Each structure stands twice: as structure tokens, then as C-alpha cells.
Amino acid sequence: MCSVIGLFNVPEAAKYAYFGLFSLQHRGQEAAGIASSDGEKIYITKGRGLVTQVFDETKLTKLIGSSAVGHTRYSTAGEDSVLDAQPIFARYDLGQIAVVHNGNLTNAKQVRRELIKEGAIFQTFMDTENLIHLIARSHKEHLYDRIIEALQQIEGAYSLILLSRKKMFAVRDPYGFRPLSMAKLGDGWVVASETCAFDLIGAEYVRDIRPGELVVFEEGKEPRSIQVFEPTPHKCIFEYIYFARPDSNIFGKNVYKLRKAMGRELAKEYPVEADMVVPVPDSGVASAIGYSEESGIPFELGIIRNHYVGRTFIEPTQAIRDLKVKMKLNPIKNVIKGKRLVVIDDSIVRGTTSKKIVNILKDFGAKEVHMRISAPPTTGPCYYGVDTPTKEELISSRYSVEETRKYIGADTLAYLSIDGLLRSVGNDLSYCMACFDGNYPVPLKE
Numbered sequence: 100m101c102s103v104i105g106l107f108n109v110p111e112a113a114k115y116a117y118f119g120l121f122s123l124q125h126r127g128q129e130a131a132g133i134a135s136s137d138g139e140k141i142y143i144t145k146g147r148g149l150v151t152q153v154f155d156e157t158k159l160t161k162l163i164g165s166s167a168v169g170h171t172r173y174s175t176a177g178e179d180s181v182l183d184a185q186p187i188f189a190r191y192d193l194g195q196i197a198v199v200h201n202g203n204l205t206n207a208k209q210v211r212r213e214l215i216k217e218g219a220i221f222q223t224f225m226d227t228e229n230l231i232h233l234i235a236r237s238h239k240e241h242l243y244d245r246i247i248e249a250l251q252q253i254e255g256a257y258s259l260i261l262l263s264r265k266k267m268f269a270v271r272d273p274y275g276f277r278p279l280s281m282a283k284l285g286d287g288w289v290v291a292s293e294t295c296a297f298d299l300i301g302a303e304y305v306r307d308i309r310p311g312e313l314v315v316f317e318e319g320k321e322p323r324s325i326q327v328f329e330p331t332p333h334k335c336i337f338e339y340i341y342f343a344r345p346d347s348n349i350f351g352k353n354v355y356k357l358r359k360a361m362g363r364e365l366a367k368e369y370p371v372e373a374d375m376v377v378p379v380p381d382s383g384v385a386s387a388i389g390y391s392e393e394s395g396i397p398f399e400l401g402i403i404r405n406h407y408v409g410r411t412f413i414e415p416t417q418a419i420r421d422l423k424v425k426m427k428l429n430p431i432k433n434v435i436k437g438k439r440l441v442v443i444d445d446s447i448v449r450g451t452t453s454k455k456i457v458n459i460l461k462d463f464g465a466k467e468v469h470m471r472i473s474a475p476p477t478t479g480p481c482y483y484g485v486d487t488p489t490k491e492e493l494i495s496s497r498y499s500v501e502e503t504r505k506y507i508g509a510d511t512l513a514y515l516s517i518d519g520l521l522r523s524v525g526n527d528l529s530y531c532m533a534c535f536d537g538n539y540p541v542p543l544k545e
């Protein structure tokens with residue numbers, strides 16, 4: 100994942116970008132960056148770490164101007180180094196440009212190889228840099244035409260915001276894998292990955308950028324919309340299950356409500372006799388409330404999460420991941436001791452985290468642990484911007500549900516069905532569910 104934000108015609112745009120990124124921090128904690136423009140020049144600061152670690156008052160004050168783009172990163176392409184933090188900035192024949200990207204380009208290696216053959220020198224390992232090269236090498240006169248020409252050469256998932264000295268461009272791939280919404284702030288505009296960023300800075304949601312649409316922001320004009328590609332929506336359903344914040348509206352629907360609906364469906368599909376419903380915090384909470392409401396089994400916060408540890412799924416190495424599970428989840432002994440628990444989580448990826456959770460709960464005296472997962476088994480990796488491990492590492496690609504149950508040590512284990520998931524999101528078929536059903540809408544080129 101990653102998050103992007105852009106502000107146009109907003110005084111002190113970089114400061115708003117900072118606060119916006121703060122609310123989007125859950126989409127990536129490895130690096131953060133902001134580029135701003137005062138109409139003459141682009142200014143940029145980026146670095147490794149959380150938004151609050153990368154920026155301070157002095158750095159923000161130097162990011163002058165009334166337009167800005169920002170990014171929080173976790174690595175799905177490229178390396179975990181400061182060079183690969185965004186925005187990516189370049190000087191080229193039309194001036195200066197800064198780009199932020201959420202997604203993953205599926206033909207990136209191929210395009211990069213061709214560009215290198217033609218003499219391009221790359222500064223980073225990021226797929227997003229392809230786009231800058233394609234724009235810089237285009238012979239079109241206007242940036243806008245160059246962006247369209249570049250977009251026609253890339254494939255995969257992209258929610259992009261591009262900032263030139265005087266304009267801002269926001270674009271979503273024709274599949275609309277990743278969210279991107281726009282809002283009004285005073286006389287200016289804001290574009291962001293999630294609507295929770297608008298709430299924090301007091302911007303008023305206007306609409307989502309449509310799949311395949313490019314929106315151009317220019318001073319003194321209303322935003323101009325160009326439908327560059329025919330939309331073929333395959334919005335990432337995993338945004339609802341895991342990534343997005345519950346207070347965001349993603350693809351026009353509230354995440355919290357949908358997660359509760361998933362919990363309700365799960366209770367209908369896989370009821371169990373138990374004393375309490377316990378969520379794995381935080382992303383299991385809303386589904387656990389739904390499960391509890393539907394089943395009538397009381398909801399209890401039996402596990403407390405230490406919020407000062409990053410999300411385990413996002414961290415890049417196994418060693419850190421193992422350590423962090425222990426650091427971040429702690430059961431309340433008095434609540435769970437001697438009780439039969441329905442434990443609600445949003446996914447089982449490698450199985451290691453679930454195994455540790457079941458172990459800790461049993462160590463703390465739980466009588467029975469019934470795991471219920473508010474999504475279908477994850478059987479395939481994502482090529483569209485989510486850092487899922489390889490197919491071999493995904494426990495559900497190798498093990499049956501019963502084998503997984505034995506591995507994690509639960510008394511019972513059940514997953515929400517694909518039909519149940521679809522019912523939860525309103526039987527809307529415009530979603531990508533490739534990591535669950537193997538139907539990849541865009542093939543990976545290598």
C-alpha cells in the first residue's frame with residue numbers, strides 16, 4: 100500500500116499535506132515525503148520513518164507555496180531506502196515535476212529495460228520512476244499530453260498525483276484498483292487516498308476520481324476531467340477488509356459499516372457456541388461487533404493492542420514481524436480465563452501471527468479458541484500494490500482449512516465465503532478479488 104495526497108490552491112499547502120499524511124499513516128510507515136510549489140519552483144523533503152519523524156516545523160516552513168503533494172510509503176516495488184521515498188522529483192525540458200504513486204505497475208520491468216536500452220539512467224528502484232522518464236522523453240508540447248502518452252505505456256495499478264510548478268494532475272488506472280477521492284477546501288482542492296484525510300483537515304468530499312480518469316487542476320479554472328481510458332472497474336476488495344481506516348469512505352462506501360456486515364455474514368455462515376466474541380485489534384474490531392450483533396454472543400475486548408508498534412503485515416522482514424506480534428498484542432487474563440472465545444481476525448497470511456495469537460490466548464487460560472476470519476482464504480499474491488508474500492508463503496495456498504486449523508492450534512477455524520463477502524459489499528461485482536479467487540484482471544508481465 101501507500102498513501103497519496105495533493106492540495107491545489109490552498110495557502111500553506113504543505114502543512115495541510117502533513118496533517119493529511121498523518122491521518123493516512125496506516126497505509127505505510129517506512130517513509131514519508133512532501134513536495135510543494137509556489138508557482139516558480141518545486142521544494143521537496145522526504146525521508147525514512149513516520150510522518151512525525153520526517154517532518155518538523157522548520158522543514159515544513161521551507162515547503163512554501165499553495166500546492167503540494169505528499170506520500171507515505173511501504174515498499175511493494177523498489178527497495179526500502181531513502182532513495183525510494185516519494186515524491187519522485189525531476190527536472191526536465193518543461194521544468195520541474197514531482198510525482199506520488201499508490202499502486203504497482205505490472206509491466207514495470209519491461210518498460211524499464213526498454214528505457215535503459217535507449218539510454219535512460221535510473222536513480223531509484225521504483226516502478227514510478229518509469230513514468231517520469233516516459234514524460235520527460237515524450238516529444239509532445241504540453242505536459243498534459245505527455246502524461247496521457249506516458250499513461251498509455253504503463254499497465255497495472257496506479258492512483259497518481261503529479262505536481263508541476265503551476266498545475267496538479269490526479270489520475271486513476273482504468274481498473275480503479277486503488278482509491279482516490281477529491282474534496283473542496285476553501286477556494287482550493289484536495290485529492291487523497293482516503294476520505295479520513297479530508298475529515299482531519301476540514302475538506303468537504305466532492306467525489307471519487309473515476310477509474311481511467313485524469314483530473315487537471317489549474318489556477319483560476321474549475322478542475323477539468325478527461326476520461327483517458329474506458330473504465331473497467333476492479334476495485335481492490337481488500338481495502339475494505341484490511342487496509343483502509345474504518346472512518347473512511349472507500350469507493351463510495353463506509354469501511355466500518357462494510358466490516359460489520361462481513362462479521363454478520365460470518366456469524367450466519369459459521370455460528371459457534373461460545374461465551375464471548377473477541378476481536379484481534381484493530382482491523383478485526385468492526386467485524387467482531389457485527390458477529391456479536393448477529394449471534395447474540397457478547398463482545399469483549401479480550402486482547403489489547405499496543406499502538407506504538409507498527410502494523411506487522413507491513414514490516415518487511417520475518418524476524419521483525421515475529422518480534423512485533425509479541426510486542427503488540429496482549430490478552431486480558433481476567434476477561435478470557437476459562438472462557439470459550441470466538442476470535443475474529445481479518446485474514447491469515449502466513450499463519451504465524453494467528454498461531455501466536457491462539458497460543459497466547461490458551462496460555463492465558465482461554466478454554467476454547469474458535470477462529471473466524473472475515474475474508475476468504477488468501478490463496479494468491481497481489482500484483483496491484485499490496486505487499487502480500489509469494490504464493491508459496493501463503494498458508495492457504497498450501498494448506499486446507501483443516502490443516503491450517505491444526506497449524507495455528509485453534510479449536511475450530513472458518514473463513515467468510517466469497518459469496519458472503521460479496522453480500523457484505525452489496526453484491527457489487529466491480530471488485531478485484533484475485534488474491535481470493537485467482538482471477539487476475541491484469542496479468543503480470545514477468
Ligand code: SF4
Pocket residue numbers: 276334335336337338480481482483484485531532533534535
Ligand atoms: S489481488 Fe487482492 S489485494 Fe490485490 S488488488 Fe486484488 S483484491 Fe486487492
